[in-house]
Amino acid sequence: MIIHTIEELREKIKEWKKQNMTVGLVPTMGALHNGHLSLIKKSVEKCDKTVVSVFVNPIQFCPGEDLEKYPRTLEADEKLCSDAGVDIVFAPSPKEMYGEGHILSNDFLTYVIPPFFYTNKLCGKSRVGHFDGVCTVVNKLFNIVQPDFAFFGEKDRQQLIILKKMVKDLNIPVEIIPCPIVREESGLALSSRNKYLSDEDKKYALALSQILFNIKACYNKGITDVKALTETAYSYLNEHHSLEYLEFRDADDLEEKKIADDNTIVFIALKISDVRLIDNIALK
Amino acid sequence: MIIHTIEELREKIKEWKKQNMTVGLVPTMGALHNGHLSLIKKSVEKCDKTVVSVFVNPIQFCPGEDLEKYPRTLEADEKLCSDAGVDIVFAPSPKEMYGEGHILSNDFLTYVIPPFFYTNKLCGKSRVGHFDGVCTVVNKLFNIVQPDFAFFGEKDRQQLIILKKMVKDLNIPVEIIPCPIVREESGLALSSRNKYLSDEDKKYALALSQILFNIKACYNKGITDVKALTETAYSYLNEHHSLEYLEFRDADDLEEKKIADDNTIVFIALKISDVRLIDNIALK
Numbered sequence: 420m421i422i423h424t425i426e427e428l429r430e431k432i433k434e435w436k437k438q439n440m441t442v443g444l445v446p447t448m449g450a451l452h453n454g455h456l457s458l459i460k461k462s463v464e465k466c467d468k469t470v471v472s473v474f475v476n477p478i479q480f481c482p483g484e485d486l487e488k489y490p491r492t493l494e495a496d497e498k499l500c501s502d503a504g505v506d507i508v509f510a511p512s513p514k515e516m517y518g519e520g521h522i523l524s525n526d527f528l529t530y531v532i533p534p535f536f537y538t539n540k541l542c543g544k545s546r547v548g549h550f551d552g553v554c555t556v557v558n559k560l561f562n563i564v565q566p567d568f569a570f571f572g573e574k575d576r577q578q579l580i581i582l583k584k585m586v587k588d589l590n591i592p593v594e595i596i597p598c599p600i601v602r603e604e605s606g607l608a609l610s611s612r613n614k615y616l617s618d619e620d621k622k623y624a625l626a627l628s629q630i631l632f633n634i635k636a637c638y639n640k641g642i643t644d645v646k647a648l649t650e651t652a653y654s655y656l657n658e659h660h661s662l663e664y665l666e667f668r669d670a671d672d673l674e675e676k677k678i679a680d681d682n683t684i685v686f687i688a689l690k691i692s693d694v695r696l697i698d699n700i701a702l703k
Numbered sequence: 704m705i706i707h708t709i710e711e712l713r714e715k716i717k718e719w720k721k722q723n724m725t726v727g728l729v730p731t732m733g734a735l736h737n738g739h740l741s742l743i744k745k746s747v748e749k750c751d752k753t754v755v756s757v758f759v760n761p762i763q764f765c766p767g768e769d770l771e772k773y774p775r776t777l778e779a780d781e782k783l784c785s786d787a788g789v790d791i792v793f794a795p796s797p798k799e800m801y802g803e804g805h806i807l808s809n810d811f812l813t814y815v816i817p818p819f820f821y822t823n824k825l826c827g828k829s830r831v832g833h834f835d836g837v838c839t840v841v842n843k844l845f846n847i848v849q850p851d852f853a854f855f856g857e858k859d860r861q862q863l864i865i866l867k868k869m870v871k872d873l874n875i876p877v878e879i880i881p882c883p884i885v886r887e888e889s890g891l892a893l894s895s896r897n898k899y900l901s902d903e904d905k906k907y908a909l910a911l912s913q914i915l916f917n918i919k920a921c922y923n924k925g926i927t928d929v930k931a932l933t934e935t936a937y938s939y940l941n942e943h944h945s946l947e948y949l950e951f952r953d954a955d956d957l958e959e960k961k962i963a964d965d966n967t968i969v970f971i972a973l974k975i976s977d978v979r980l981i982d983n984i985a986l987k
Contacts, residue, residue, distance in 0.1 A: 530816045534813060
């Protein structure tokens with residue numbers, strides 16, 4: 420069942436809460452793939468009722484990013500959700516979420532701003548304001564749906580860490596459930612942006628997971644020096660790759676690591692033919 | 704009953720919610736006076752259960768402000784609350800609210816930031832960051848208590864307007880109930896900061912309400928030109944007053960008014976012997 424308005428959704432949720440049902444929320448921007456499906460399945464399994472939100476959130480796109488051309492496939496998304504046992508697909512318009520009559524800026528909108536120490540690195544460095552938009556919309560969705568559990572993929576690991584921090588800092592009564600990255604057989608992490616890749620680009624895109632798997636293998640063999648581990652990456656890169664970052668950071672607070680340990684995440688971002696791809700791996 | 708920890712409070716609230724009771728929240732910084740009492744009475748009357756929070760919120764004080772010397776009178780506050788039929792006084796420590804181990808800044812804490820257009824004027828101009836601290840702590844209290852209704856005084860009218868905006872922008876499922884200013888017979892608006900005033904200062908402090916009452920009387924006689932209305936104020940001021948602002952603004956979005964109308968609020972702030980006092984009046 421698809422719902423477009425906040426009011427209608429709230430009424431449904433109210434009914435469920437009255438019956439003491441638990442509610443799971445899977446926030447998405449649509450263009451659903453098997454990665455999303457794994458989150459959805461987890462929610463359907465764990466919760467009495469599951470809401471999947473499908474909303475391409477304008478305020479988390481930075482100037483020059485792909486807001487207009489971001490894939491929108493609502494009909495297919497709805498089908499995937501109903502096949503998976505989702506109770507409600509919540510697909511509001513930008514107007515429903517942010518009103519109209521003024522520009523979407525912090526001049527006229529209340530924002531939820533995650534801490535600078537968490538956002539001034541990795542993806543936050545090139546996507547200034549991105550995580551402000553993410554936290555604001557997720558906060559709104561939490562207030563609208565009032566879920567018991569919310570499901571986020573480890574693919575966007577920095578986002579996951581920032582949202583966990585938001586929940587803790589603002590005492591939000593929601594438990595965040597992290598879900599493992601889903602990969603193609605080749606190793607490529609699923610992403611809605613993979614649709615932008617040509618067949619040839621997709622081959623180059625394997626470098627991300629190969630670099631991460633190789634680093635993990637080296638770590639498992641006992642190499643912990645981050646400099647040495649980083650150097651293992653370069654043989655996978657060629658002129659088709661524009662590396663943005665390859666960094667070793669703490670799984671909880673994103674502090675930089677000089678020596679890798681079991682609480683380390685390796686983060687990578689690179690561009691292929693102007694398509695920006697990210698991936699990460701936990702060394703534990 | 705006084706509760707100091709979030710966990711203990713949550714358990715109580717959970718019990719109430721299970722019994723479908725409505726919950727009212729009156730957020731305060733303590734040093735309770737009859738102004739607070741009027742909010743508390745309204746909540747006790749309207750809601751099945753009432754929580755009064757007493758927390759001197761460090762992050763809403765600006766550098767150089769009175770955080771250390773802000774009056775703390777928890778025992779008296781508790782007495783006032785229990786006499787008024789309050790169910791729980793929630794008095795957490797700063798550590799309970801913000802954790803410890805790092806400074807309370809947006810480097811390490813998630814903040815809720817109200818729109819710049821609402822905070823770059825009136826009290827926000829001299830108290831930079833104040834409303835960020837207010838919105839953040841109120842957001843936290845809303846998440847902890849999950850009240851159906853929250854009661855705020857019109858004394859802090861800019862704060863009230865900003866909090867209503869926060870609730871709307873973030874879709875927070877709480878209804879904000881504004882409560883009229885309580886005044887001494889002299890006209891002086893009640894404030895915890897009145898404790899800082901000497902008897903002589905208190906006489907000078909009457910200028911605030913006198914100016915506002917006189918402006919309203921002039922408006923009721925048909926004067927709507929803001930310049931003319933503003934000029935009526937000066938005869939009430941002398942060398943003991945340091946006027947910070949006297950402004951006419953929209954009751955919903957704080958837009959400046961050149962011509963007063965029924966949706967206009969007149970705001971005033973001035974200092975007497977270094978004590979900063981504020982007051983306001985709705986022209987309707």
